[in-house]
Amino acid sequence: MVNRASAAVPIEGGRFMVIGGASLVGSATTEELLARGAAEVRLFDNFSFGSGDAIAHLKDDPRVTVVQGDILRLHQLLAATEGLDGVIHLAAFMTLSMDRDPWGGLDVNIRGVQNVLEACRASKVKKLIFSSSNAVYGYGPGVKGDLVEETPFFSVGAPPAAILYGASKIVGEQLCRDAYRRHGQDYVVVRYSTVYGERQHYRAANALYIVETHDAIKRGERPKVIGDGSETKHFVYVGDLARANCLALAAAATDVAVNTSGPAPVTTLELVKLVAELSGRPDLEPLLVEPDPGKVRLTSGGAFRIDHSAAKAAIGWEPQVDMREGLRRLLFWRDRNTV
Numbered sequence: 001m002v003n004r005a006s007a008a009v010p011i012e013g014g015r016f017m018v019i020g021g022a023s024l025v026g027s028a029t030t031e032e033l034l035a036r037g038a039a040e041v042r043l044f045d046n047f048s049f050g051s052g053d054a055i056a057h058l059k060d061d062p063r064v065t066v067v068q069g070d071i072l073r074l075h076q077l078l079a080a081t082e083g084l085d086g087v088i089h090l091a092a093f094m095t096l097s098m099d100r101d102p103w104g105g106l107d108v109n110i111r112g113v114q115n116v117l118e119a120c121r122a123s124k125v126k127k128l129i130f131s132s133s134n135a136v137y138g139y140g141p142g143v144k145g146d147l148v149e150e151t152p153f154f155s156v157g158a159p160p161a162a163i164l165y166g167a168s169k170i171v172g173e174q175l176c177r178d179a180y181r182r183h184g185q186d187y188v189v190v191r192y193s194t195v196y197g198e199r200q201h202y203r204a205a206n207a208l209y210i211v212e213t214h215d216a217i218k219r220g221e222r223p224k225v226i227g228d229g230s231e232t233k234h235f236v237y238v239g240d241l242a243r244a245n246c247l248a249l250a251a252a253a254t255d256v257a258v259n260t261s262g263p264a265p266v267t268t269l270e271l272v273k274l275v276a277e278l279s280g281r282p283d284l285e286p287l288l289v290e291p292d293p294g295k296v297r298l299t300s301g302g303a304f305r306i307d308h309s310a311a312k313a314a315i316g317w318e319p320q321v322d323m324r325e326g327l328r329r330l331l332f333w334r335d336r337n338t339v
């Protein structure tokens with residue numbers, strides 16, 4: 001890791017773009033940038049997955065502009081990055097979308113990252129924050145114990161789409177390192193664990209447990225748990241990630257990758273019971289079911305925990321919101337925003 005004073009990009013008074021901004025993480029990150037005094041935030045998105053709904057609450061702020069564009073079109077990125085201090089790059093296909101369209105996903109997650117880096121270089125953007133994922137550690141029985149930034153990728157037994165997704169994030173990270181080495185492009189890779197929070201969508205395989213449990217409970221049905229419920233998941237609240245993205249910009253750190261995970265992992269059974277309790281139906285006992293062979297499932301072999309201590313050291317970040325509080329906020333939002 002190289003620490004240089006020049007790699008710190010203050011948020012207050014700064015000009016930023018969130019690529020893939022019409023998203024779960026993008027909308028929360030934009031709120032955080034605005035709250036920290038950013039002078040301008042551009043939201044760049046092709047709206048292939050994201051929607052105007054996710055950013056409707058931001059559009060009235062005069063500092064926010066929405067740019068409809070595609071990261072596979074370099075000229076659009078070149079025009080959109082002019083005059084910026086920092087870019088937060090979120091646009092990506094995740095596992096479920098990768099399963100439907102592998103080539104589309106590889107294009108966006110690899111070629112798209114390279115285009116973003118080229119545009120940042122041409123527009124002299126001081127710092128790039130690249131949203132990576134704990135998918136870089138893989139899935140399946142090899143993923144166990146404490147996962148630290150040096151933990152290698154484990155792919156044996158995982159579904160192809162999950163491997164393609166994790167591998168594409170590894171390539172994206174390496175393209176950032178390459179740009180730093182060749183051109184001195186400052187960057188921080190933030191490896192999110194499974195995200196949940198307000199404006200939760202159905203695109204992330206692990207977070208489906210939360211939204212599907214809540215949907216089942218609203219229909220008066222018992223929520224389902226796949227397998228025996230002992231599988232580990234490690235979530236992080238979206239507001240904590242928004243803070244991580246801002247701290248990564250403002251920190252002196254560069255050329256580094258850090259994990260950002262919530263305070264503690266949960267098992268799927270604990271999670272489903274907690275959602276049932278917070279939805280006011282603790283009486284609806286989870287139903288243990290066999291996995292559906294037609295669906296992509298992300299399974300962990302043993303108990304694991306994603307260590308986030310490197311994020312504290314590099315960018316001064318720690319999670320603040322535990323699962324009970326984060327779920328309470330998510331369910332409160334869903335009850336007011338879904339029919």
Ligand SMILES: NC(=O)c1ccc[n+]([C@@H]2O[C@H](COP(=O)([O-])OP(=O)(O)OC[C@H]3O[C@@H](n4cnc5c(N)ncnc54)[C@H](O)[C@@H]3O)[C@@H](O)[C@H]2O)c1
Nearest residue numbers: 020022023024025046048049050070071090091092133195
């Ligand atoms: N959600 C999670 O659980 C999770 C976990 C780990 C990492 N991540 C990463 O965090 C980032 C954001 O996740 P999210 O859940 O907010 O995602 P999301 O699906 O809500 O957002 C991705 C956004 O990128 C946009 N996009 C896709 N292709 C594009 C293109 N070619 N040009 C321009 N925009 C394009 C989509 O329209 C969408 O608004 C992604 O990079 C994802 O890989 C997410």
